[in-house]
Amino acid sequence: MKMLNLKDRDWLPFPLNNIFVIKAGKRLTKADMSHGKRPFIGATDSNNGITNFVSNTNKSLDKDVLGVNYNGSVVETFYHPYECVFSDDVKRLRIKDASINSRFVYIFLKTAIVQQKEKYAYGYKFNEQRMNKQSILLPVVDVNASEPIPDWRFMNDYIAEREQNFVARYSQHIGSLLKVEDANIHAHKQKEWYEFPLSCVFDIASTSSSIDKINLVKDRGDYPYITRTERNNGVDSFVCEQTNYVRDKGNCITVGLDTQTAFYQANEFYTGQNIQVLRNERLNTYTANFILPLLRNLLTIFNWGSSGATLTRLRRSKIMLPIDDKKHPDWDYMEKCSKGITRRQLEKYLNYKT
Numbered sequence: 001m002k003m004l005n006l007k008d009r010d011w012l013p014f015p016l017n018n019i020f021v022i023k024a025g026k027r028l029t030k031a032d033m034s035h036g037k038r039p040f041i042g043a044t045d046s047n048n049g050i051t052n053f054v055s056n057t058n059k060s061l062d063k064d065v066l067g068v069n070y071n072g073s074v075v076e077t078f079y080h081p082y083e084c085v086f087s088d089d090v091k092r093l094r095i096k097d098a099s100i101n102s103r104f105v106y107i108f109l110k111t112a113i114v115q116q117k118e119k120y121a122y123g124y125k126f127n128e129q130r131m132n133k134q135s136i137l138l139p140v141v142d143v144n145a146s147e148p149i150p151d152w153r154f155m156n157d158y159i160a161e162r163e164q165n166f167v168a169r170y171s172q173h174i175g176s177l178l179k180v181e182d183a184n185i186h187a188h189k190q191k192e193w194y195e196f197p198l199s200c201v202f203d204i205a206s207t208s209s210s211i212d213k214i215n216l217v218k219d220r221g222d223y224p225y226i227t228r229t230e231r232n233n234g235v236d237s238f239v240c241e242q243t244n245y246v247r248d249k250g251n252c253i254t255v256g257l258d259t260q261t262a263f264y265q266a267n268e269f270y271t272g273q274n275i276q277v278l279r280n281e282r283l284n285t286y287t288a289n290f291i292l293p294l295l296r297n298l299l300t301i302f303n304w305g306s307s308g309a310t311l312t313r314l315r316r317s318k319i320m321l322p323i324d325d326k327k328h329p330d331w332d333y334m335e336k337c338s339k340g341i342t343r344r345q346l347e348k349y350l351n352y353k354t
Contacts, residue, residue: 003165004154004158006139006158009151009154010139011139011140014138015133015134017131017132018096019136020095021094022092023092023093024060024128025091026059026088027088033056035055036054036056037053037055038055038056038057038084040054040056041078041084042072042089042090043069043070043087043090044076046231048079049076050084058085062083062084063081063083065079065094066080066109067079067080067092068091069089070125071125072089072122074117075117075119076114076117077113077114081103091128097152100152102152104155104156104157104158104159104160104163105156108158112138113136115136139154139155171350178343178346191333193323194323194327196318196320197315197317198298198314198316199315201321202278204276204278205276205279205311206277207226207271207275207277208248208277209247210245210272210273210274213227213272217243219239219240220238220240221239223238223240223269224267225269225271226263226269226272226275227272228259228261228275229256229259233264234256234261234263239270245270247268247270248268248269248271249268250265251265251266251283252278252279252283253265253277253279253291253292253295254269254277254278255276255295255314256275257276257310260296260299260302261299262292262296264288264289264292266285276311286339286342287334289338290334290337294320295319301317
C-alpha cells in the first residue's frame with residue numbers, strides 16, 4: 001500500500017502564534033532542586049530535553065506540550081506527553097485548538113519548528129518576540145480558501161503511518177536478536193571476584209590514527225571518527241578514508257583521555273587525539289557490555305588535565321572482575337551474563353511495543 005507523501009499536499013506558512021499558545025518556563029537553580037521523579041526540562045539537545053528529575057513544582061508545570069529552547073541549544077524542540085517542569089530557557093507551546101491533542105500532530109509540528117534552527121544561535125536567541133513572528137510551513141486542507149487551515153488529519157496520519165512502519169521493522173529486528181542465548185547463571189554477588197591490573201586484562205596502546213580534527217578530510221563516509229565526546233558511542237562523525245592515516249581495527253574498547261569516556265567499537269574506525277585502545281582476544285559485544293560499566297567506574301578516579309587517564313596510569317589501574325576456578329577472569333561467565341541481560345531487556349522492549 002502506498003504511504004502518504006509530503007509532496008502530495010499544498011503547503012502554506014503559519015506564524016507560530018497563530019498555531020500555539022506560547023508560555024514561559026520558570027527559573028529553578030540546581031541549589032533549589034529536590035530529587036524526585038518529575039522530569040525537569042532544560043535547554044539541551046538530547047534526552048528529550050530532560051536534564052534532571054525533581055520533586056519541585058511551580059507555575060511551569062505542564063504536559064502535552066512542546067518544549068522549545070530559546071536559549072542554550074537554540075530551537076531544539078521536544079514533545080512532552082508527561083507532567084514536567086520547565087527551565088526559564090525553554091518555552092512551552094500548546095496548540096490553540098483544544099480539539100487537536102494528538103501526539104502525532106505535535107511530533108509533526110516539532111519537526112517543522114526544528115527546520116528553523118539555522119536562523120538562530122546563542123547570540124541570536126529564539127526569544128518569545130521572534131518566536132511569535134516566526135512562521136512554519138504546514139500542509140493545508142484547501143490552499144485557495146480565504147482563511148486556509150492546517151491539515152491536522154494529514155499530519156496525524158502521516159506520523160502515525162511512519163511509526164507503525166518503524167515499529168514493524170523494529171519488532172522484526174528484535175525478534176532476530178532474541179535468538180541470543182539466555183543462560184541460567186548465578187547472581188553477581190554469588191560469584192567470586194578479584195582485582196586485576198588493567199594491563200593484565202588488556203593490551204593497552206595509543207590509537208593508530210590520532211587525527212587532529214583540523215587535518216581531517218571531512219567528506220562523508222562509512223568510517224566512525226571517534227573522539228573524547230561522551231555521546232553517540234564516542235562517534236563525532238562518519239568520514240571517508242583518510243589516505244595518510246592507518247585505520248584502527250574494530251572489536252576493542254576506546255578510552256578518551258581527559259574526558260574519561262569508554263566505548264566498545266565493533267568496526268574499523270579513525271580517532272581524534274588522546275584516545276587509548278584496549279584489546280583482548282576474548283572481547284566481543286557481550287563481554288564488552290559487561291566490562292564497560294566497571295571500566296567507567298574505574299575511570300572516575302581520574303580528572304581533566306594533569307590527573308587524567310594517561311597510558312601509564314591506565315596500565316597500573318585495577319579493575320574488579322569475576323573469576324573462574326583458576327582465578328582468571330571468567331570470560332564465559334561475563335558473556336553469558338551479558339547475553340541474559342540483553343535478552344531480558346529486549347523482551348521488555350517487545351512487550352512495551354505491543
